[in-house]
Structure formats: structure tokens, C-alpha cells
Amino acid sequence: MRINLDDAKALRELDTISALQDTESYDEQFKTGLKLSDDLDVSNISVKIKNIVVLGTGGGSAASVNLIKSYLFDELQVPLQLNQGYTIPAFVDAKTLVIVVSHSGNTEEVVSGYEAAIAKGAQIAVITAGGKVLEMAREHNHACLLVPGGMMPRIVLGYIFLPILAILTKLGLISDKRAEVEETITLFEEWKHIYGTDSPIEKNAAKQIAIEMDGLIPVVYGTLPFFDAPAWRWKNQLGENSKLMAFWNAIPSLHHDEAVGWDSPSALLKGVHFTLIRDQEDSEKTTQRVEISADILRERAGGVRVVHSHGVSRMARLFSIVYLADFVSLYAALIRGVDPTPVEVINLFKQKMGQPLVTVQVR
Secondary structure (H helix, E strand, C coil): CCCCCCCHHHHHCCCCHHHHHHHHHHHHHHHHHHHHHHHCCCCCCCCCCCEEEEEEEEHHHHHHHHHHHHHHCCCCCCCCCCCCCCCCCCCCCCEEEEEEEEEECHHHHHHHHHHHHHHHEEEEEEECCCHHHHHHHHHHHHHHEEECCCHHHCCCHHHHHHHHHHHHHCCCCCCCCCHHHHHHHHHHHHHHHHHHHCCHHHHHHHHHHHHHHCCCCCEEEEECCCCHHHHHHHHHHHHHHCCCCCEEECCCCHHCCCCHHHCCCCCHHHCCCEEEECEEEEEEEHHHHHHHHHHHHCCCCEEEEEEEEECCCHHHHHHHHHHHHHHHHHHHHHHCCCCCCCCCCHHHHHHHHHCCCCCCCCC
């Protein structure tokens, strides 16, 4: 079944759990996330933090941590590491801040890492919507932020990114970012009318890109050091929302290895769509590399699109790409008649592992 992306009624009917609506409502979500973050109390963490480990898996928590690492690349003075497995690094100790993130509260890798962090005497803050993680936080009197549940974690960046940012701010590890958050919220209010369901293809870059990459394998290239995370997020959203195999990398590092793969047989490269991300903070050499890459790939690939970030602050520009990517991934599913929210393969793994299945509320 093929869907016309300008048929807003058909899009909404196929989108059974309102992923489009939730994405269009990022401005309201981030407003709520900002208020919740303001109320988070971390006064029980008083030691000088020497490193940070965030326990989190999946499209929401992992994406938020990677975005924060890119965003704070040239400001955060202590190392920050994302931990997605069952165990935690050997360096974790009483001067390590461990931020536990599980939207469901029952992610088994996160629960296991949380238990290990407690045993190591780490400083702990928790972000969750409930479950086992909430029980543990209350039992051990850890700083804890209870966020709204009922949505897929990959759509709740406002309830993860902003609280992590608030924790770092309240502990004096970074400067206050409220002005950048407010700019981002204001731009979400504008962007949802540009990328949203009712915006026609002729004016909607998200729909245009979804059409361009339809039937092709998507590859997304970001730039170091600030715009690698949006490329990673884009690839993951194409997996979860679009049900597509997708790939990502970052310039300039890919020019030392992956770029040699552009010499693949023409029939293979013609089956690939490349999206390259540009930002105003890219160095002159990085900008040149992006432009040269795009020129080379246009002669070989099935499709090439260069997208530019928008906004004044780095935070707003990062989320301008994230927001575009989220809509592209939804339209890339819907155009093929695929409901973007269900994650049947993830639930298959969970079923075989004896874990609770991923469920959300139909609204």
C-alpha cells in the first residue's frame, strides 16, 4: 500500500499511536520538561564529580546523551560516558555521577547497571516514568525526577535531554542554558508548521527527503565535533520509525576509511541515498570536505541531499536537524503504508528474553 504524503487524513489513520501528533507537540513537551527539570532536587549530591556515566539504552536516553556530548563538547570539563550494557566501567566510584535513565523503569540493562552503581557507592540521580528504577530510587533516597509515561521513549527527548542538562547545571558543571532551551522551544513552534502533517510536499523538506530516499538505503553523514550525534539519531529513527536498515558516519573521520566504499559497483551505490548535514560552526576544512563529498556522491549514488541546521544557539541548531530527521523517519514509514510506532522485532527479542513487551497508550 502506498500513501500520498499530502493525504493528511490517511497519514493520521495509519499512525495508530499518534507519533505524528507527539512529534508535532515537541514544543509543549519541552516546556513541560523544562518545568520538571527546574523542580529536580540534587542537593544530596555534594562531592566534587570527577566523571559521569549515564545508564541508558534506546532511542530516547542514548540519543539524549549523545546529543549532550556533542552539545557540550567544548564546555563540559569532566568526562561523560554513555553506558548501554549490563555492567559498568571499572572507574566508577564515590566521585562518579551515575545518571540512571529508563523511561519504562524496567530496562534490564539499566537496572543491572544501577545495582552495580549502588554497590560502588556512586553519586546517583534518576530519570524515569516508573517501574523498578523508581522503586530503587525511593528505597535508596536518590535524587529522582518522575516524568510522564505512555509514549515511546524515542519521542520523549524533552523529558530526558533537559533533565540531564539540568542535573549538570545544578551541580555547577556547566553554565545555565535556559535561553537556548527557550529559543529551541520557540523554533519547535515554527518548525512543526513546516514539517508537520498538514504542510504540503512542495513546502515540506521532511516529506521531500522521505520521497527521495524511498526504495533506497539511507546513509546519513554528520560532522565532528558537534553534529555527529544528529546523524546517529537520524539513523536510529530510520530504524525504529521507518523499519529501514540505515547507516551513519561523521566527516572528516569517514574520509580515512568508509569513503573508499564509494568505489563500490555502480549498481550498489545507485541503491543508496546520502544525507549530509551542514552547520555554521563547521570549520572551513570540514565545510570543504562536505561539499566535495556531496559532489563525488552525486555522480555515483541514487540520491544526495545536503541539509543545513537552523537557529542561533548550538542547541537550537542541533534540534533543528533532530526534528527534521524525526519527521523524515515517520514519513519514510507512512509513504510505504507502515505504521511507524510498533517495534515488532524489539518485542520479539524481549519475548525471547522473558522481558516485558514495549507498549504505549493509543490516544
